[in-house]
Amino acid sequence: MDGKGLNSPDSHLKDRNSPMTNNATPDIIYTKVDEAPQLASVSLLPVIQSFAKAAGVSVGVKDISLAGRIIAAFPENLRPDQRQPDDLAELGQLVKSPNANVIKLPNISASVPQLVAAVKELQAKGYAIPDYPQDPANDAEKAIRARFDAIKGSAVNPILREGNSDRRAAVAVKNYAMSNPHSMGAWAPDSKTIVSTMAGNDFFSNEKSVTLTAEQAGDARIELVGADGSITVLKDKVSYTAGTVVDATFMSAKALDAFLAEQITLTKDAGILFSIHLKATMMKVSDPIIFGHAVKVFLQPMFDTYGATLAAAGISPNSGLGALLDQVAALPQGAEILAAIDAVMAERPALYMVNSDKGITNLHVPSDVIIDASIPALIRAGGKGWGPDGKAADTNCIIPDSSYAPIYDESVAYFKETGALDPRTAGTVQNVGLMAQKAEEYGSHPTTFEIPHAGTARIVFANGDIVLEHAVEAGDIWRSASTKQAPIEDWVKLAISRQKAEGCQAIFWLDAARAHDAELIKYVEPILAAAGVADKFQIMTPRAATRVSLETIRKGKNSIAISGNVLRDYLTDLFPILELGTSAKMLSIVKLMNGGGMFETGAGGSAPKHVQQLAEENHLRWDSLGEFCALGESLKFLAETKDNDKARILGNAVDRATQGVLDNNKSPQAKVGQTDNRASHYFFALYWAQALATQNEDSSLLATFAPIARALEENEAAILAELSTAEGKPADLGGYYLTDADKTESVMRASPTLVKILSVL
Numbered sequence: 002m003d004g005k006g007l008n009s010p011d012s013h014l015k016d017r018n019s020p021m022t023n024n025a026t027p028d029i030i031y032t033k034v035d036e037a038p039q040l041a042s043v044s045l046l047p048v049i050q051s052f053a054k055a056a057g058v059s060v061g062v063k064d065i066s067l068a069g070r071i072i073a074a075f076p077e078n079l080r081p082d083q084r085q086p087d088d089l090a091e092l093g094q095l096v097k098s099p100n101a102n103v104i105k106l107p108n109i110s111a112s113v114p115q116l117v118a119a120v121k122e123l124q125a126k127g128y129a130i131p132d133y134p135q136d137p138a139n140d141a142e143k144a145i146r147a148r149f150d151a152i153k154g155s156a157v158n159p160i161l162r163e164g165n166s167d168r169r170a171a172v173a174v175k176n177y178a179m180s181n182p183h184s185m186g187a188w189a190p191d192s193k194t195i196v197s198t199m200a201g202n203d204f205f206s207n208e209k210s211v212t213l214t215a216e217q218a219g220d221a222r223i224e225l226v227g228a229d230g231s232i233t234v235l236k237d238k239v240s241y242t243a244g245t246v247v248d249a250t251f252m253s254a255k256a257l258d259a260f261l262a263e264q265i266t267l268t269k270d271a272g273i274l275f276s277i278h279l280k281a282t283m284m285k286v287s288d289p290i291i292f293g294h295a296v297k298v299f300l301q302p303m304f305d306t307y308g309a310t311l312a313a314a315g316i317s318p319n320s321g322l323g324a325l326l327d328q329v330a331a332l333p334q335g336a337e338i339l340a341a342i343d344a345v346m347a348e349r350p351a352l353y354m355v356n357s358d359k360g361i362t363n364l365h366v367p368s369d370v371i372i373d374a375s376i377p378a379l380i381r382a383g384g385k386g387w388g389p390d391g392k393a394a395d396t397n398c399i400i401p402d403s404s405y406a407p408i409y410d411e412s413v414a415y416f417k418e419t420g421a422l423d424p425r426t427a428g429t430v431q432n433v434g435l436m437a438q439k440a441e442e443y444g445s446h447p448t449t450f451e452i453p454h455a456g457t458a459r460i461v462f463a464n465g466d467i468v469l470e471h472a473v474e475a476g477d478i479w480r481s482a483s484t485k486q487a488p489i490e491d492w493v494k495l496a497i498s499r500q501k502a503e504g505c506q507a508i509f510w511l512d513a514a515r516a517h518d519a520e521l522i523k524y525v526e527p528i529l530a531a532a533g534v535a536d537k538f539q540i541m542t543p544r545a546a547t548r549v550s551l552e553t554i555r556k557g558k559n560s561i562a563i564s565g566n567v568l569r570d571y572l573t574d575l576f577p578i579l580e581l582g583t584s585a586k587m588l589s590i591v592k593l594m595n596g597g598g599m600f601e602t603g604a605g606g607s608a609p610k611h612v613q614q615l616a617e618e619n620h621l622r623w624d625s626l627g628e629f630c631a632l633g634e635s636l637k638f639l640a641e642t643k644d645n646d647k648a649r650i651l652g653n654a655v656d657r658a659t660q661g662v663l664d665n666n667k668s669p670q671a672k673v674g675q676t677d678n679r680a681s682h683y684f685f686a687l688y689w690a691q692a693l694a695t696q697n698e699d700s701s702l703l704a705t706f707a708p709i710a711r712a713l714e715e716n717e718a719a720i721l722a723e724l725s726t727a728e729g730k731p732a733d734l735g736g737y738y739l740t741d742a743d744k745t746e747s748v749m750r751a752s753p754t755l756v757k758i759l760s761v762l
């Protein structure tokens with residue numbers, strides 16, 4: 002793709018996006034993202050657009066990629082032809098309108114190393130984007146840094162997710178997984194794998210929470226009162242509405258460091274791998290700091306000697322060992338410090354590896370090990386992580402904060418006791434997640450602070466009330482999160498309707514002993530009682546709910562986990578990865594609170610490993626099943642909201658095509674020579690056209706698609722041959738964050754025969 006917005010006048014795909022040429026909002030918005038899902042879109046989107054166009058449905062594109070967002074943030078630095086509009090801001094408005102119908106693919110939530118790399122690539126391509134100021138020295142740099150900070154981490158999802166989350170495996174997908182089980186590692190009862198978490202002085206144990214009265218609502222201030230009474234304003238204005246649940250908590254830096262030091266010793270003594278699992282992208286302020294502590298404590302003897310030198314050179318451990326090694330190498334004392342690092346590493350426990358062939362450790366990049374995907378993959382593998390010797394080994398999974406660690410601890414304990422889950426017979430755990438309007442920790446970015454000096458951190462509410470305050474020390478990580486009343490009520494109602502639809506077990510994963518959860522329970526119980534459905538639901542701590550849910554699905558039964566935002570994220574990778582092998586196949590619906598719909602594709606990420614494989618051997622293993630499911634839902638939603646019968650027929654045909662891809666085993670596989678993403682899109686198009694050609698509800702659609710189906714059938718061998726000619730050889734995409742449009746197109750649309758057949762529509 003080129004750097005221009007896909008809806009900008011000269012953008013490459015624009016010419017084919019004819020529905021975008023008129024000014025009306027397209028019926029459906031598809032998102033341009035990054036990495037593997039974006040590569041897949043270059044092949045799949047033209048299929049979708051041409052089929053939809055033939056049915057009078059327009060599909061437009063908005064660019065929410067990392068590169069696109071960076072370009073949109075610095076218009077004054079760029080030539081007019083390089084600029085592009087702020088599509089994310091536009092989409093952020095659209096999702097608040099009842100007309101919204103968005104298909105949202107996973108985008109990069111960038112860590113600092115990813116952001117820096119993307120900027121470097123753009124600069125090399127002639128975009129005069131400023132450098133990311135690691136340590137802003139003046140107001141101008143602070144302003145630049147603020148723009149980058151708005152792009153960093155989970156900057157897209159919190160803006161678009163104006164509704165709560167309904168994630169589950171479509172019935173066809175679950176049935177397929179049961180009859181075609183993925184491999185599961187065996188769990189040994191004597192596995193030494195453990196989950197370790199802080200015993201106190203963390204976010205969980207320090208949490209305080211309050212539901213605001215009308216008097217307390219309004220503009221509040223967050224401040225730090227020093228021992229001498231001096232007041233440092235941390236945030237001068239946060240606005241709250243009545244009924245909002247506001248939490249405040251902190252993690253003690255001293256307690257964290259002591260915990261990490263203990264874990265290093267414990268891991269070494271146990272002879273297992275050391276691994277830390279965080280969400281440095283979604284918790285973009287707190288978790289990179291925690292990650293930095295881990296890097297620092299791991300390398301403590303080196304920091305004791307050279308810490309001041311590193312600090313003077315502006316080198317922070319928060320960006321990870323990878324960046325630190327690069328920066329240290331450039332120092333005059335570089336060789337000496339690198340030798341000191343090697344000496345420390347030799348004494349430390351072996352590290353869990355991201356890529357043992359390339360020497361990339363758990364501590365290299367804060368966004369390489371993302372807890373929602375990393376721990377489930379380890380559990381799926383029978384509790385094994387990869388060590389530096391390239392061999393699988395038992396692992397200490399360190400999750401500093403204890404709020405959510407119990408779900409993994411209980412899973413590990415359960416599988417040690419009972420052995421791995423059997424995907425052939427397991428039921429499913431669906432999720433209803435509280436997520437709308439930046440609920441809970443999701444929205445805590447602007448209200449998280451690394452405390453500059455000892456004192457009392459507190460929130461002063463509009464009427465002067467101070468109900469949330471903590472004695473803190475320098476370096477402590479203090480954070481406040483809030484959850485509005487309307488999203489909470491909407492979430493409980495969504496849970497009621499999902500439970501009614503499924504008729505299965507439904508559990509609110511809430512801990513009455515946790516301050517925040519206790520406030521939520523005060524909302525949940527009366528709503529359930531008023532609806533007369535209290536007996537259909539249970540409320541359990543996350544640990545107890547984990548055990549009960551695992552026992553339920555082991556019996557082949559189903560459960561609905563009704564959870565807060567972080568657990569939504571964790572559970573919608575954990576259960577799918579165990580049940581289906583991956584979370585990419587999930588149906589992920591966001592019922593927008595103002596009436597629109599957003600259909601996310603899968604529950605996972607942007608699979609950087611897959612891009613690497615494509616570049617090395619021109620095989621893309623990305624599975625677009627999530628996109629197929631989202632497309633079907635989006636079309637059916639369009640049919641309902643706009644009373645569009647053709648959209649309904651198109652949507653039902655998508656479901657049949659998806660079923661066809663599954664039944665005929667046409668999903669991508671891992672190796673060169675096997676079906677890949679592009680070939681699976683051909684089969685999807687074939688089955689979609691066949692479904693439209695064999696329905697009897699709309700004769701014009703039948704007339705349009707019968708010849709298309711025939712042409713696709715007749716040219717199967719030619720198309721597959723064209724798609725596979727380049728397999729096994731390197732593929733040049735002309736970039737990573739900003740790939741070259743023509744090069745990417747020639748890789749991803751490698752069958753001229755297929756392109757020609759679609760061009761008829």
Ligand SMILES: NC(=O)C1=CN([C@@H]2O[C@H](COP(=O)(O)OP(=O)(O)OC[C@H]3O[C@@H](n4cnc5c(N)ncnc54)[C@H](OP(=O)(O)O)[C@@H]3O)[C@@H](O)[C@H]2O)C=CC1
Binds near residue numbers: 371609
């Ligand atoms: N909603 C969003 O926008 C999300 C974005 N992200 C972003 O994605 C990036 C990578 O995150 P990470 O935690 O590594 O998670 P990913 O889900 O991208 O990757 C984990 C692994 O899951 C498997 N996988 C994921 N999707 C697919 C798919 N469609 N088809 C086949 N396999 C798949 C792959 O494993 P294998 O090849 O071994 O089968 C992959 O290596 C980060 O930048 C993160 O911020 C992450 C989560 C959600």
Ligand SMILES: O=C(O)CCC(=O)C(=O)O
Binds near residue numbers: 156570
């Ligand atoms: O927003 C993000 O950074 C990641 C979101 C995610 O992982 C999810 O919603 O499952």
Ligand SMILES: [Mg+2]
Binds near residue numbers: 373571
């Ligand atoms: Mg996730």
